[in-house]
Amino acid sequence: MTSRNIISYSFLILTLVVVQLLFLKNLAVFGQAFGFLYLLGLLVLPRTLRTIPLMVLAFFLGLCIDVFFQTLGMHTAAATCFAFFKHIWLKISSPSGSYEESEELTLSQIGFVRYVSFALPLLFLHSLVFFVADHWGTGTFISVVSKSFFSSVFTFFLTILVQLLFFKRKRGIL
Amino acid sequence: MLRIFEFLYKIRTFLLFVLLEFLAVWMIVSNNSPQGAAFFNSSNAWAGKALEKQSEVVQFFSLAEANASLNSENALLKQKLLRHQAQPDSLPLQIDSLLEVRYKFIGARVIANSLRLSQNYITLNKGEKDGVKPGMGVFNSQGVVGRIKSVSENYAVAFSLLNTSLMLSAKIKTSDVFGSIQWNGTTSSEAQLLYVPRHVKVSKGDTILTSGFNAVFPEGILIGQISEVAVNQKDPNYLALTVQLSTDFSRLTYVYLVENPAFQELDSLQNQSILTND
Numbered sequence: 001m002t003s004r005n006i007i008s009y010s011f012l013i014l015t016l017v018v019v020q021l022l023f024l025k026n027l028a029v030f031g032q033a034f035g036f037l038y039l040l041g042l043l044v045l046p047r048t049l050r051t052i053p054l055m056v057l058a059f060f061l062g063l064c065i066d067v068f069f070q071t072l073g074m075h076t077a078a079a080t081c082f083a084f085f086k087h088i089w090l091k092i093s094s095p096s097g098s099y100e101e102s103e104e105l106t107l108s109q110i111g112f113v114r115y116v117s118f119a120l121p122l123l124f125l126h127s128l129v130f131f132v133a134d135h136w137g138t139g140t141f142i143s144v145v146s147k148s149f150f151s152s153v154f155t156f157f158l159t160i161l162v163q164l165l166f167f168k169r170k171r172g173i174l
Numbered sequence: 175m176l177r178i179f180e181f182l183y184k185i186r187t188f189l190l191f192v193l194l195e196f197l198a199v200w201m202i203v204s205n206n207s208p209q210g211a212a213f214f215n216s217s218n219a220w221a222g223k224a225l226e227k228q229s230e231v232v233q234f235f236s237l238a239e240a241n242a243s244l245n246s247e248n249a250l251l252k253q254k255l256l257r258h259q260a261q262p263d264s265l266p267l268q269i270d271s272l273l274e275v276r277y278k279f280i281g282a283r284v285i286a287n288s289l290r291l292s293q294n295y296i297t298l299n300k301g302e303k304d305g306v307k308p309g310m311g312v313f314n315s316q317g318v319v320g321r322i323k324s325v326s327e328n329y330a331v332a333f334s335l336l337n338t339s340l341m342l343s344a345k346i347k348t349s350d351v352f353g354s355i356q357w358n359g360t361t362s363s364e365a366q367l368l369y370v371p372r373h374v375k376v377s378k379g380d381t382i383l384t385s386g387f388n389a390v391f392p393e394g395i396l397i398g399q400i401s402e403v404a405v406n407q408k409d410p411n412y413l414a415l416t417v418q419l420s421t422d423f424s425r426l427t428y429v430y431l432v433e434n435p436a437f438q439e440l441d442s443l444q445n446q447s448i449l450t451n452d
Binding site for chain 1: 178186187188191192195197198199200201205206221224225228253286287288289290291292293294295297308331359362
């Protein structure tokens with residue numbers, strides 16, 4: 001990654017965190033679908049960023065969200081899990097050699113179909129971990145799964161919306 | 175030996191993953207016990223300040239509403255005060271501990287609140303500096319809101335009543351039968367009244383108040399009204415009562431904190447005699 005890239009990614013993640021904290025804090029569509037937009041920052045980071053730094057980044061990102069959301073540990077656990085499985089899932093979900101190493105994993109770079117198969121399961125995993133942690137010992141299985149499902153779909157649409165509106169086509173981010 | 179290190183190096187990503195997850199789970203667990211991990215709460219200075227700024231902007235839009243509710247409450251209190259103002263009387267009245275004012279009140283503003291999770295918390299803009307202590311009760315003009323969990327210098331975090339780990343002692347107004355209010359994590363406007371025996375006659379619309387037994391809340395603060403009566407499926411000795419909460423948790427702005435200075439004394443006495451009231 002070039003230093004210019006690092007700056008623009010940091011800016012992106014910072015912006016997403018601020019948006020998450022200020023606007024998506026109390027938003028829950030129909031009381032079911034939560035928007036975890038900050039995951040977009042972890043999602044679009046290129047493969048050159050290996051799993052270990054990505055995981056550490058995710059850990060602190062989750063912690064940062066947690067401190068403000070009064071959900072200490074939950075976002076941390078979910079985001080770390082998300083980061084750990086990102087590269088594994090990329091390997092499984094794509095035929096070998098179809099990704100370039102330095103490629104950004106944005107919608108415009110990898111195309112819609114690949115983006116769906118790449119992003120949606122990861123987002124679902126994150127939501128699942130989060131709601132299992134949240135409902136631990138109290139909620140029902142159905143409510144955990146339905147909340148996870150709708151949240152991941154909602155988050156998925158949010159990530160697409162943000163990318164369509166704010167990302168430059170074919171030219172990386174910002 | 176070298177082999178082991180090589181192996182460990184190979185799975186270093188996984189090991190780090192396990193370590194980080196372990197840390198996260200430890201945080202979740204320790205955060206859910208009332209005393210633990212107070213540092214990372216939004217009652218810590220930075221997060222608190224940011225949340226306060228945010229709430230200042232948001233609450234500007236509900237100022238009119240807040241004003242109206244404060245105004246109507248003021249009127250009500252004035253009316254009550256008038257009733258209590260002593261009339262000149264020839265009968266001297268001895269002040270004893272029964273008539274002593276037992277509770278202390280502090281006003282506070284809600285700066286962060288959540289309702290969609292199953293462990294919801296409320297952040298308030300008053301802290302240790304203002305005399306807030308963990309364990310104090312929180313309510314507003316509509317009804318019961320929650321209980322203080324941890325306190326920093328300038329801010330405090332409270333369990334919302336919409337938190338599955340909080341239990342409050344409650345009673346049915348008409349029959350004085352008591353039970354425990356607990357939220358089951360589904361609807362933000364309803365909670366469950368537990369441990370009401372089956373022989374008690376309960377009807378829809380009965381008012382539920384705080385019982386005053388656990389000494390956190392004064393007796394008689396509104397909690398809600400019974401909206402559904404059924405027999406508990408798991409334990410047929412008890413009723414399963416659903417309570418429509420009187421507090422609108424989605425619009426909390428100003429709340430009162432209440433402290434019973436005699437709480438320690440009561441609590442230790444009850445512990446000594448191994449009495450438990452929840």
